[in-house]
Amino acid sequence: MGNNNSQSIHLKKEILARIIEAFFSDNFEENTRLIPYDMRPKGADVPYRCCIYKERAILKERVKAGLGFSLEEDDETKLLSEYAKEALNRDKLDENPLTVLDAACAGCVPSRIYVTDLCQGCVARPCQSACKFGAIEMVNGKSKIDGSKCKSCKMCMNACPYNAIVKLAVPCEDACPVGAIQKDENGITRIDFEQCISCGKCVAACPFGAIHEKSQIIDILKYIKNGSKKVIAMAAPSIIGQLPGNLYQLKSAMKKAGFYDVYEVAQGADVTTLNEAKEFEERMENGAPFMTTSCCAGYNQFVKKHLPEINEFRSTTQTPLYYTAEIVKKEHPDSITVFISPCVAKRKESMDNPNVDYVMTYEELGALFIAKHIEIAECEEDKFAVESSKQGRNFGVTTGVAEAVKSVCKNSEEVKPYIVSGLTKDTAKDLKKFAKDKSCPGCNLVEVMCCEGGCIGGNATINIPRAAKKELKTLLDKSENLERTE
Amino acid sequence: MAKVNVKICMGTTCFVMGSSQLHDLVDIVNKKYGEDVAITGSTCLNYCTDTSEYSKAPYVKVNDIVIQEATIDKVLQEIDKCLKQQG
Numbered sequence: 090m091g092n093n094n095s096q097s098i099h100l101k102k103e104i105l106a107r108i109i110e111a112f113f114s115d116n117f118e119e120n121t122r123l124i125p126y127d128m129r130p131k132g133a134d135v136p137y138r139c140c141i142y143k144e145r146a147i148l149k150e151r152v153k154a155g156l157g158f159s160l161e162e163d164d165e166t167k168l169l170s171e172y173a174k175e176a177l178n179r180d181k182l183d184e185n186p187l188t189v190l191d192a193a194c195a196g197c198v199p200s201r202i203y204v205t206d207l208c209q210g211c212v213a214r215p216c217q218s219a220c221k222f223g224a225i226e227m228v229n230g231k232s233k234i235d236g237s238k239c240k241s242c243k244m245c246m247n248a249c250p251y252n253a254i255v256k257l258a259v260p261c262e263d264a265c266p267v268g269a270i271q272k273d274e275n276g277i278t279r280i281d282f283e284q285c286i287s288c289g290k291c292v293a294a295c296p297f298g299a300i301h302e303k304s305q306i307i308d309i310l311k312y313i314k315n316g317s318k319k320v321i322a323m324a325a326p327s328i329i330g331q332l333p334g335n336l337y338q339l340k341s342a343m344k345k346a347g348f349y350d351v352y353e354v355a356q357g358a359d360v361t362t363l364n365e366a367k368e369f370e371e372r373m374e375n376g377a378p379f380m381t382t383s384c385c386a387g388y389n390q391f392v393k394k395h396l397p398e399i400n401e402f403r404s405t406t407q408t409p410l411y412y413t414a415e416i417v418k419k420e421h422p423d424s425i426t427v428f429i430s431p432c433v434a435k436r437k438e439s440m441d442n443p444n445v446d447y448v449m450t451y452e453e454l455g456a457l458f459i460a461k462h463i464e465i466a467e468c469e470e471d472k473f474a475v476e477s478s479k480q481g482r483n484f485g486v487t488t489g490v491a492e493a494v495k496s497v498c499k500n501s502e503e504v505k506p507y508i509v510s511g512l513t514k515d516t517a518k519d520l521k522k523f524a525k526d527k528s529c530p531g532c533n534l535v536e537v538m539c540c541e542g543g544c545i546g547g548n549a550t551i552n553i554p555r556a557a558k559k560e561l562k563t564l565l566d567k568s569e570n571l572e573r574t575e
Numbered sequence: 576m577a578k579v580n581v582k583i584c585m586g587t588t589c590f591v592m593g594s595s596q597l598h599d600l601v602d603i604v605n606k607k608y609g610e611d612v613a614i615t616g617s618t619c620l621n622y623c624t625d626t627s628e629y630s631k632a633p634y635v636k637v638n639d640i641v642i643q644e645a646t647i648d649k650v651l652q653e654i655d656k657c658l659k660q661q662g
Contacts (some may be wrong), residue, residue: 099644102592105631128630334588455591459629464619465587552595 096137097193097298098452101151103128105306105456108155109548112310113460117177118170123155125169126151143192148308150190157308160188164285169428179559182447183303185282186436187292194299195219200259202241204232205317207253219248264294266539267395267510288512288539289433289548302433305447306457317384318422322348322449323413324354326477326551327431327485327544330560331451331551332458337470342463344453344471349424355477357413358384358484359571362493366573369494369504369534377402379507379529382490382518384408386434387539391512399524404534409484410435426526429454431485431547435537450549478571485544491536497573507532511541577613579657581650582636586619591610593645600647604654614656 104124111120125148129141138144140260150160152169155178165502204216210230224238225245236243246254261270261278269284270291278299289395290302301448311322322343329336338350361384372380383389383404392400410428413513417426427447428439438552439445449457480493491506507529509516520537523529540546545554545561552560581604583594594616604614605624621632636643637653 099592106629333585335589455587458587459591461622462624463587466585466618506578551591553598556595556598 097296098421100148100299101155101301102452102456102459104148104151105217105304105453106154106459107542108152108304109306109310109457109460111173112307118173121152121173122168122170124152124464147190147192148442150192151298151301154188154190155304155306157183157303157305158188159183159185159303160190160301163191169208169337173307175312178282180438182305184440185280185285186287186302186433187280187285187289188301188303189280189315190299190301191276191277194295194298195261195276197272198257198445199272199276200241201236201257202234202239202243202246202254203257204254206252208232208249209251209253211250215248215250216245216254218326219244225554259298260294262295264290266290266514266517267391270300271508283571284394286394286539287434287437288387288390290540293548302436302450304453305436306449306453308546309425309427309447309449310347310457319349320347320419321417321421321424321425322351322393322427322429323354323357323417323445324351324429325431325485325544326353326358326482327436327547327550327557328429328451328488329482329485329499329564330545330557331431332455334465334468335470335560336564338465338468338470341468341471342458342465345463345468346457346461348423348427350377351471351473352413352417353473353475353477353529354409354413354428355481355484355500356397356409356416356475357411358409358481358493359478360412361406361478361484362490362497362571362574363489365404366494366497368406370498373533378527379523379533379534379535380404381537382494384484384490385537385544386438387432388537390434390437391517391539395517396521402479402524402527402573408438409439409481411444414442418444418448429549432540433548441447451547456553463503477568479568480571483561486558486561487538487541487543488536488545490538491534493571494534497571504534505532505533506516509535509537510543511546512539513538523560533538577611578589579608579612579634579638579654581612581614582617582620582633583614583645584620584622584634584636585616586621586623587617588623588629589633591631592595597633597635597645597647597650597651600650603647603651608652608654608658612656651655 107124114120114217126144128145156172207401210233222238224235269281312467335506343351381403425446432451436448439448467557495501542554545557623629623632631643633645635642643647
């Protein structure tokens with residue numbers, strides 16, 4: 090599921106832009122404290138909540154997440170100005186990249202099976218006989234589910250001829266492929282970080298915008314502002330089409346916003362492709378049944394936490410970000426590297442890679458341009474020192490990685506891709522089966538991308554995938570094919 | 576000659592705040608109104624910078640009417656209104 094233009098995402102982006110404006114103003118701390126009041130001044134409309142005070146209270150929490158803090162340990166007496174000051178002085182990041190805003194999360198009823206008024210109290214009572222747990226009784230002539238006995242198996246739902254029984258949905262729980270997010274006994278959603286693979290699907294799914302990424306923008310802007318070190322951006326391939334203008338204009342816009350230089354992560358993707366193709370050929374020669382890709386951070390977390398059995402089939406080739414960051418740190422040893430990312434999962438990968446200092450999502454980059462009043466479409470074109478290949482630039486679209494590997498394999502017709510476009514509870518089951526059977530019938534190269542459609546469907550993307558793909562095609566038509574030299 | 580002119584602001588602010596999501600609007604309008612309505616993307620129309628009102632982005636202009644926080648529905652409603660006025 091990609092991002093959408095719901096009001097909560099609009100709010101998040103506005104808040105990020107306001108935090109950045111405050112940061113570059115003459116009084117960061119005080120202007121940060123005032124953000125909720127600037128957004129909801131006295132007498133303003135109250136678009137979402139019961140009153141202006143609650144609106145401001147929730148906006149305050151969103152600002153806290155934008156400053157990079159956890160919302161779980163809440164100290165209401167602490168002012169935003171104090172948080173702003175703390176953000177300026179910290180030098181370490183929180184380990185878990187997601188946080189839940191309790192005050193915004195209260196809208197959903199706990200997930201359960203529920204008999205609606207449509208129940209006709211029929212004589213046959215197929216729901217009762219379908220239930221293996223004896224959870225359905227008749228009360229006042231209608232079916233009623235005993236929550237303590239119900240196991241949510243949905244057998245009654247399927248049995249009811251009137252479609253009178255429904256499952257009350259909790260979007261974040263439904264979106265999570267690994268069951269890591271759940272409502273606790275008080276109805277408040279909690280993320281189990283032991284289980285969480287940081288894929289960001291809950292962020293995109295929550296209609297209340299209650300799940301936030303802990304932003305690192307202040308940490309990054311601190312370095313940009315004080316100028317002590319070169320801050321270098323590494324833009325993921327899926328950035329193409331996420332903002333106005335072309336890739337080369339975007340590069341100069343980013344330099345205008347304060348980055349010393351910009352690298353394409355597609356450059357690292359080219360290294361990934363060549364290494365992965367070699368590894369694939371070796372594995373096939375040695376009789377392996379299949380190999381999976383290893384570039385999606387969400388998938389890598391999934392393997393680590395939920396499917397270690399598939400690890401032996403996963404490519405040991407590093408991610409495009411890994412190779413890019415290695416190149417940048419070699420060329421600029423004392424620089425601060427920032428990965429420009431479509432998703433939250435890469436925050437986790439970056440924390441484990443000493444060559445990647447920070448992560449800035451597309452939404453955050455967009456907010457930076459807003460705050461700095463930079464018109465990307467009016468910027469000059471600025472070419473890259475190393476231009477990436479067509480295949481590398483296509484890495485962020487589903488099938489892109491498998492096609493890239495295939496294009497440089499010696500016997501490319503022997504490469505049979507199996508594509509996982511979006512890790513869901515169902516596709517996770519398929520992968521489990523491949524690992525258990527040690528076989529992927531008819532296929533030998535399994536490409537896994539956690540987000541539907543690939544990285545262009547990431548939780549922090551701005552544009553709709555269809556429109557972004559159109560822009561990408563324009564660039565691909567001008568890009569060179571990747572050549573294998575050995 | 577088109578009776579109604581629609582301009583979708585594609586400046587940085589509007590794009591980030593949601594005009595990128597109006598991608599389908601062009602197709603919908605062309606299909607629904609044909610030559611009666613001319614719709615184009617535009618460089619920054621300056622509504623965000625003049626007033627610092629980026630919270631009201633994206634902006635779409637329908638003839639002389641400026642629509643704030645534009646959605647596909649809001650724009651179609653305004654086009655219908657304009658066409659009706661012109662008979």
